Amino acid sequence: MATIKDIAREAQVSISTVSFAINGTGPVAPETKKRIMEVIERLNYHPSSAARGLVTRMTNNICLYVPHPKSNIFTFHGNNLINDMLQGIGESIDEKDYNLLLAWEQPGSETDAKIMSLVNKKAIDGILFFNPTHNFKPIYELIKQKFPFVFMGRFFDNEPIDIVDIDNFDAGYRNTVHLIKLGHKNIGFISPGPLNYLVAGDRFEGYQEALRDHNIRYNEHYFYLGDNREASGYSALETFLKLKEPPTAVVAGRDIQAVGMLQYAQENGILVPEDIAIVSFENSQLAELHDITSIRTDLYRIGREAAKLLLQAIGRRKERQTQNIIIPSDIVIRRSCGSVLNPE
Amino acid sequence: MATIKDIAREAQVSISTVSFAINGTGPVAPETKKRIMEVIERLNYHPSSAARGLVTRMTNNICLYVPHPKSNIFTFHGNNLINDMLQGIGESIDEKDYNLLLAWEQPGSETDAKIMSLVNKKAIDGILFFNPTHNFKPIYELIKQKFPFVFMGRFFDNEPIDIVDIDNFDAGYRNTVHLIKLGHKNIGFISPGPLNYLVAGDRFEGYQEALRDHNIRYNEHYFYLGDNREASGYSALETFLKLKEPPTAVVAGRDIQAVGMLQYAQENGILVPEDIAIVSFENSQLAELHDITSIRTDLYRIGREAAKLLLQAIGRRKERQTQNIIIPSDIVIRRSCGSVLNPE
DNA sequence: CTGAAAGCGCTAACAC
DNA sequence: GTGTTAGCGCTTTCAG
Numbered sequence A, B: 001m002a003t004i005k006d007i008a009r010e011a012q013v014s015i016s017t018v019s020f021a022i023n024g025t026g027p028v029a030p031e032t033k034k035r036i037m038e039v040i041e042r043l044n045y046h047p048s049s050a051a052r053g054l055v056t057r058m059t060n061n062i063c064l065y066v067p068h069p070k071s072n073i074f075t076f077h078g079n080n081l082i083n084d085m086l087q088g089i090g091e092s093i094d095e096k097d098y099n100l101l102l103a104w105e106q107p108g109s110e111t112d113a114k115i116m117s118l119v120n121k122k123a124i125d126g127i128l129f130f131n132p133t134h135n136f137k138p139i140y141e142l143i144k145q146k147f148p149f150v151f152m153g154r155f156f157d158n159e160p161i162d163i164v165d166i167d168n169f170d171a172g173y174r175n176t177v178h179l180i181k182l183g184h185k186n187i188g189f190i191s192p193g194p195l196n197y198l199v200a201g202d203r204f205e206g207y208q209e210a211l212r213d214h215n216i217r218y219n220e221h222y223f224y225l226g227d228n229r230e231a232s233g234y235s236a237l238e239t240f241l242k243l244k245e246p247p248t249a250v251v252a253g254r255d256i257q258a259v260g261m262l263q264y265a266q267e268n269g270i271l272v273p274e275d276i277a278i279v280s281f282e283n284s285q286l287a288e289l290h291d292i293t294s295i296r297t298d299l300y301r302i303g304r305e306a307a308k309l310l311l312q313a314i315g316r317r318k319e320r321q322t323q324n325i326i327i328p329s330d331i332v333i334r335r336s337c338g339s340v341l342n343p344e
Numbered sequence C: 001c002t003g004a005a006a007g008c009g010c011t012a013a014c015a016c
Numbered sequence D: 001g002t003g004t005t006a007g008c009g010c011t012t013t014c015a016g
Helices: A004-011 A015-023 A030-043 A049-056 A079-095 A113-120 A138-145 A168-181 A198-213 A230-241 A255-267 A285-289 A299-315 B004-011 B015-023 B030-043 B049-056 B079-095 B113-120 B138-145 B168-181 B198-213 B230-241 B255-267 B285-289 B299-315
Strands: A061-065 A099-103 A126-130 A149-152 A162-166 A187-191 A223-225 A249-251 A277-282 A293-296 A324-327 A330-332 B061-065 B099-103 B126-130 B149-152 B162-166 B187-191 B223-225 B249-251 B277-282 B293-296 B324-327 B330-332
Touching: A004 A015, A004 A030, A015 A030, A049 B049, A061 A113, A061 A299, A079 A099, A079 A299, A099 A113, A113 A138, A126 A299, A149 A299, A162 A168, A162 A299, A168 A187, A168 A198, A168 A249, A168 A277, A168 A293, A168 A330, A187 A198, A187 A230, A223 A230, A230 A249, A230 A255, A255 A277, A255 A285, A277 A285, A299 A324, B004 B015, B004 B030, B015 B030, B061 B113, B061 B299, B079 B099, B079 B299, B099 B113, B113 B138, B126 B299, B149 B299, B162 B168, B162 B299, B168 B187, B168 B198, B168 B249, B168 B277, B168 B293, B168 B330, B187 B198, B187 B230, B223 B230, B230 B249, B230 B255, B255 B277, B255 B285, B277 B285, B299 B324
Parallel strands: A061 A099, A061 A126, A126 A149, A149 A162, A162 A324, A187 A223, A187 A249, A249 A277, A277 A293, B061 B099, B061 B126, B126 B149, B149 B162, B162 B324, B187 B223, B187 B249, B249 B277, B277 B293
Antiparallel strands: A099 B099, A293 A330, B293 B330
């Protein structure tokens, strides 16, 4: 393997000149540079990232820190959306020639062992957090160390940190308003998961706010705590329809729940959207497959913006204003909500 | 940040002793070691991976090299399965304290620019290839350089390389035999994609071989070239049923195609499995949702074995026998095939 | 514009 | 068992 020394010798210059030529960090005469570049090409030379990293203290690696793959949360946004996010991240990091390291904690190990190890041993320059839960210890340590990171998804503490997120509150609000505009007053809500997950909590609050804004009283019997299984949508609808005054529309917390509702409806001769209108979140393949109106999350843009922001933060290590970027999402109207109207 | 020098000074030993103590690469007196470890703990010292990498020529990073996220191929095996694979990889690399770098080529860039750059600049110690297409240039360069890598999925050349794969031929064979055993003789086959993708080609060959083994003549009208969209299953069934002698069973190339078939069947009053039996591949969420018999691919084991193999290869850089590990897959019987019999 | 030289933090001979 | 020392391949003052 050729080293910078070989290049210097072959090009008849010193190694510092070679370094200047490669990095543009010092003046080099055009012909000298040309000669150097030729030798580099000829010897197929590539600077060693370890050697470079040792002196620059940069690795050109960022870490995408995700929940454990086995976790349901990992597929929270529907699967193909993760691909979208990766694509967005990829585009941003490619521009600056950064690499992407993927990491998560093994269940049973310390909750932040992996990520702090990566930070401590200086294997990464920054972190992209993609973790819908907010209970997050390492954050504070990282803030203290001034280690660059960006949060994808809301983080409810008021620490000044970089965040890129969709507005789940807004999504819940718009889904609900959409139903209200269609004339519904009795509107059920299935939470996508425990309300202490911000995604779920925010959507629920958006739902409530929409009701308030339209002078509809929130009925606690119209709330059903769901999870990531079809069955939770199924039993939600079952439960709702047993009420004396059942809802005429439901905001499903996620597409798979909407599918469960569809299942129950079909088995029991209930018509969608005639008897019960449904809107959902995620706009996954399932929504498309079953003609379910659903909120589309632009994870591509989230990924791209978050990575861009992180690279900026890495670039200027000085104090800088933290940013809070909200990526808008839109509602994809399909059959299940009983309208082809556009919302608002 | 504490360095090895600080530790040496505080522990009143030389830096080599510290190094020996940390890595176990030299004899250190128990009390000395204890003292050193205490200082390390106290100063929260972590060896710099760049410095270490510079001398050991190891990065402790491996690269999972995948198709572009936008590519359909990326979701070929169904999405949650990718998670399974990641989990498997994660378990293996955690044991040896390795990190996972995720990389793919941006469309439009050179087909192997990213991966060869990673190799050249010595940012990784080995590569896990996950790429269903076989048209793969960098392989030969890597072989020449003796750079460690493992292929997940078949590679049809006869180069001696490490491979971990499921037996798609076997899967196609077993799906077909399952239908034959149920009494079917006219069996359609929808390819999951172009036949030059080995996944598709192998499944198709398994299908053909099963027919041959049971003295059933292959009928080319029973072949339909599908893709990754529901519509291809839909039109496949439509096409098949228009034949003078339509098939009574179909091997769908992937779950989404089976769903498309179900859709067509439902719209046209065709009963599944009574009128047409269906088996498929992937065993994705869709298969579960729609009660489709499907072949389960154990991507968890593929990931785990592949990463393990790669780490072995990285460990002993000497000549070693390449391995060819086949991970068995099994068939998950559901309603769509018209049996609860176990195959074979 | 170019070169000499001092490290970056660590490992691994080699000497004692 | 422990210390000394020579690098690993590169960046970056600082002179000239």
